[in-house]
Amino acid sequence: xxxxxxxxxxxxxxxxxxxxxxxxxxxxxxxxxxxxxxxxxxxxxxxxxxxxxxxxxxxxxxxxxxxxxxxxxxxxxxxxxxxxxxxxxxxxxxxxxxxxxxxxxxxxxxxxxxxxxxxxxxxxxxxxxxxxxxxxxxxxxxxxxxxxxxxxxxxxxxxxxxxxxxxxxxxxxxxxxxxxxx
Amino acid sequence: xxxxxxxxxxxxxxxxxxxxxxxxxxxxxxxxxxxxxxxxxxxxxxxxxxxxxxxxxxxxxxxxxxxxxxxxxxxxxxxxxxxxxxxxxxxxxxxxxxxxxxxxxxxxxxxxxxxxxxxxxxxxxxxxxxxxxxxxxxxxxxxxxxxxxxxxxxxxxxxxxxxxxxxxxxxxxxxxxxxxxx
DNA sequence: AGGCTCATGTAACCGGTTACATGATTAT
DNA sequence: ATAATCATGTAACCGGTTACATGAGCCT
Numbered sequence: 001x002x003x004x005x006x007x008x009x010x011x012x013x014x015x016x017x018x019x020x021x022x023x024x025x026x027x028x029x030x031x032x033x034x035x036x037x038x039x040x041x042x043x044x045x046x047x048x049x050x051x052x053x054x055x056x057x058x059x060x061x062x063x064x065x066x067x068x069x070x071x072x073x074x075x076x077x078x079x080x081x082x083x084x085x086x087x088x089x090x091x092x093x094x095x096x097x098x099x100x101x102x103x104x105x106x107x108x109x110x111x112x113x114x115x116x117x118x119x120x121x122x123x124x125x126x127x128x129x130x131x132x133x134x135x136x137x138x139x140x141x142x143x144x145x146x147x148x149x150x151x152x153x154x155x156x157x158x159x160x161x162x163x164x165x166x167x168x169x170x171x172x173x174x175x176x177x178x179x180x181x182x
Numbered sequence: 183x184x185x186x187x188x189x190x191x192x193x194x195x196x197x198x199x200x201x202x203x204x205x206x207x208x209x210x211x212x213x214x215x216x217x218x219x220x221x222x223x224x225x226x227x228x229x230x231x232x233x234x235x236x237x238x239x240x241x242x243x244x245x246x247x248x249x250x251x252x253x254x255x256x257x258x259x260x261x262x263x264x265x266x267x268x269x270x271x272x273x274x275x276x277x278x279x280x281x282x283x284x285x286x287x288x289x290x291x292x293x294x295x296x297x298x299x300x301x302x303x304x305x306x307x308x309x310x311x312x313x314x315x316x317x318x319x320x321x322x323x324x325x326x327x328x329x330x331x332x333x334x335x336x337x338x339x340x341x342x343x344x345x346x347x348x349x350x351x352x353x354x355x356x357x358x359x360x361x362x363x364x
Numbered sequence: 365a366g367g368c369t370c371a372t373g374t375a376a377c378c379g380g381t382t383a384c385a386t387g388a389t390t391a392t
Numbered sequence: 393a394t395a396a397t398c399a400t401g402t403a404a405c406c407g408g409t410t411a412c413a414t415g416a417g418c419c420t
Contacts, residue, residue: 037372
């Protein structure tokens with residue numbers, strides 16, 4: 001897919017500026033869909049040209065002016081069509097340079113690979129600590145009425161937590177096996 | 183990173199043709215690093231120009247001729263440098279259009295989202311069944327002496343299995359919650 | 365004085381995908 | 393006959409990254 005649908009999705013909740021979108025991506029989908037600010041601004045222009053969103057400049061006195069984008073009917077149609085389309089087996093695909101390094105780990109002595117895995121595990125553990133605050137932030141964001149929306153945000157956050165826990169368990173077991181032979 | 187290091191890694195095991203590499207990617211790292219055959223051939227040309235690999239044409243009578251590539255000293259150096267370099271927190275990043283759809287699932291009625299998750303779960307289950315044969319194929323590939331290499335292949339295969347199992351458990355729980363409200 | 369937040373962009377590049385193109389041999 | 397395996401590529405495109413560029417106002 002592309003960033004475009006993520007932007008349409010957020011604008012479908014409410015109109016936002018490019019700056020708002022950068023923050024929205026950063027604070028929610030960042031862990032499974034990282035977005036550069038430059039890319040977001042580029043994509044906004046493209047989407048406007050395609051007629052899926054429309055921008056309106058808002059003049060501010062105490063702050064720099066900004067451009068608020070809203071989703072159009074055709075944009076909403078496009079977004080809903082994307083949402084309804086099945087990913088098929090592509091849903092299972094992902095890219096990881098780290099796993100590639102593990103795969104070729106036999107080219108390093110066991111202590112070095114073990115160290116790589118220890119660093120990775122530490123990274124996961126620190127990430128998990130940071131994630132602790134997500135459930136509360138979701139609850140504060142969705143105030144009663146939008147509980148149905150926030151349920152899905154909880155789903156993805158829950159997956160993130162499980163994924164990291166799986167990573168930690170797995171790395172621990174790999175480290176054990178490497179320590180046993182070194 | 184890029185495909186380049188994957189290719190260097192495989193050629194570091196032994197010389198191979200582009201066709202061999204396509205199969206190697208397909209049967210081992212495919213689940214965390216999918217590679218198009220066109221991309222592999224393109225990358226081989228690039229790597230040869232950079233002096234990291236060198237190709238030699240092998241004339242065959244019963245089959246089409248082929249070009250066998252070998253890694254050079256500078257290629258090996260490059261590969262080892264990549265391997266030793268830590269991924270840092272990038273190791274946690276991955277992209278998933280499917281999770282993006284879950285995140286925005288609140289735009290669909292619960293039965294439709296549940297159906298999406300059920301399809302996904304079924305996909306995972308079929309994948310898990312296919313994965314069952316991997317451990318044996320790794321063992322047959324690594325014959326005694328290279329047991330240290332195959333250990334790492336087992337690590338990545340093990341992670342794949344755990345990941346899919348995590349996906350299945352998570353999807354099951356999401357489906358339960360959606361069925362409860364619809 | 366220095367750093368943070370707000371706010372928006374451009375240019376060059378690169379990694380990767382899609383679609384297309386060819387053709388011999390071998391197994392069913 | 394027909395499909396599968398062996399074998400290699402090109403061209404156009406696209407999604408995304410990196411690096412750069414600017415500038416006001418607020419807080420310490």
